[in-house]
Amino acid sequence: MIRRKQMKQAALKANNGENMLLQVNQLSTRFLTERGKVTAVDKISFQVNKGEIIGIVGESGSGKSVMSQSILRLLDYTDEVEYDGEVLFQQLDLLSASTAQLRKIRGADISMIFQDPLSSLNPVYTIGNQLEEVLRLHLKLSRKAARLKAIELLRLTGIPSPEVRVKEYPHQLSGGMQQRVMIAMALACEPQLLIADEPTTALDVTIQAQILQLILQLREKIGMAVLFITHDLGVVSELCTSVKVMYLGQIVEESSTAKLFERPLHPYTQGLLRSMPQLDGDREQPLHVIKGTVPSLLDVPAGCRFATRCPFANMQCSKEEPPMEIVDSNHRVKCWRVREINDMGKGATAYVH
Ligand SMILES: Nc1ncnc2c1ncn2[C@@H]1O[C@H](COP(=O)(O)OP(=O)(O)OP(=O)(O)O)[C@@H](O)[C@H]1O
Ligand SMILES: [Mg+2]
Structure with a gap:
């Protein structure tokens, strides 16, 4: 070591x-x-x-x-x-x-x-x-x-x-x-x-x-x-009691369990929850697969690591690493566009096709 x-x-x-x-x-x-x-x-x-x-x-x-x-x-x-x-x-x-x-x-x-x-x-x-x-x-x-x-x-x-x-x-x-x-x-x-x-x-x-x-x-x-x-x-x-969501070696979202399931804020968490069957027993809800795969550690994307797969990524996301931001008490999210996406209600619909 x-x-x-x-x-x-x-x-x-x-x-x-x-x-x-x-x-x-x-x-x-x-x-x-x-x-x-x-x-x-x-x-x-x-x-x-x-x-x-x-x-x-x-x-x-x-x-x-x-x-x-x-x-x-x-x-x-x-x-x-x-x-x-x-x-x-x-x-x-x-x-x-x-x-x-x-x-x-x-x-x-x-x-x-x-x-x-x-x-x-x-x-x-x-x-x-x-x-x-x-x-x-x-x-x-x-x-x-x-x-x-x-x-x-x-x-x-x-x-x-x-x-x-x-x-x-x-x-x-x-x-x-x-x-x-x-x-x-x-x-x-x-x-x-x-x-x-x-x-x-x-x-x-x-x-x-x-x-x-x-x-x-x-x-x-x-x-x-x-x-x-x-x-x-x-x-x-x-x-x-609480959950941490990891993506490519980093924590991208963390909060109490109730809050995370009720209102996931990171586009990755939203995709992850949508890819899990029968979480709320609603079988009508279409399942979604997050596009692409986790990139290789030898080729980590610059900026936000999820940017290459994120439906909301813009120029800033591909260039600068977002900070872990406190959105609500104990609810922290590593995403540049978290407020914008969720305020507009886009997060809930991003993965439904
Ligand atoms: N000894 C090692 N040498 C080089 N890379 C490694 C080594 N051990 C793990 N890795 C790499 O570290 C990354 C994280 O691996 P890890 O096993 O922690 O994933 P995981 O989240 O536990 O996945 P899973 O859900 O499949 O268990 C992977 O890309 C893996 O290839
Ligand atoms: Mg493992």
Whole structure:
């Protein structure tokens, strides 16, 4: 891992809110590829408060996974990554923390559920061994107590006969069960922040509902906050308190969930919502596909990154990067023409053909 810039002492930063758990300031993540340097996450800033469930949405390739993995520096395994900015957690900047400091935080204070469960389970240890190791390391439980807690966690995530399953190896479980084991591991230490990267995509709806319920229970019980990455806007509207919309490595719109669904303001968000079926049960509404695809990181458009696909883009949009503007309380949008488009009511009709 290369740190491009020595960050200033994070400990000096004042924690400006009792409720604040994590503060991300101008986070950028770059990869050095054979074809050049690419910026997968570009100057992202946001704050996570206790008990908040933040939905992160955006098309494939928008940087959701890279952004969330950068928080815990999980991309360090490759020499080709470089981070910039700050990720402040308990007055420590995780981007400049030592490996030992990070190890203490990962899986205990902040845990992560990945898109692909098999990549995170160790094939040579039983499910029980892996869960118990986490519990013994972080909660200092005895061997016996850890076994009991492991069984309880497996039961909570809807795994049948957990007393039997606990002795099995990952390959003996179906994909859905492996995912539930991952979720059990992530929740084992009752983390303050859970980063869940499409955690329920592989699960059937009943199990998905159980897992979401479990997340909500932990939020009630310990004030756990969640960064919930998903393509499922139905889940976002049910689970999340606020939403961030990502496009090509940047946040382009953020607001409370209710407001975002009621009045999306960025042309990209408007397109995204229109491309999702049955969100409001109105099947008469024509579905829309946003024209074109997310541009390559090797060829990022100048100005607004969405300009090449935006039905409202003008000269300014193609030349100058728009600032993140506060449109309404806590509703922020990165678009030059946001007021013009929405005041004229164009936004609502742009994607209907
Ligand atoms: N190790 C890497 N080296 C170079 N580029 C990478 C690397 N990892 C990710 N990227 C690039 O970063 C961009 C963002 O990828 P990311 O996986 O974060 O997207 P995503 O929003 O999570 O997409 P999806 O919805 O498909 O999961 C992509 O263009 C991807 O190709
Ligand atoms: Mg992803």
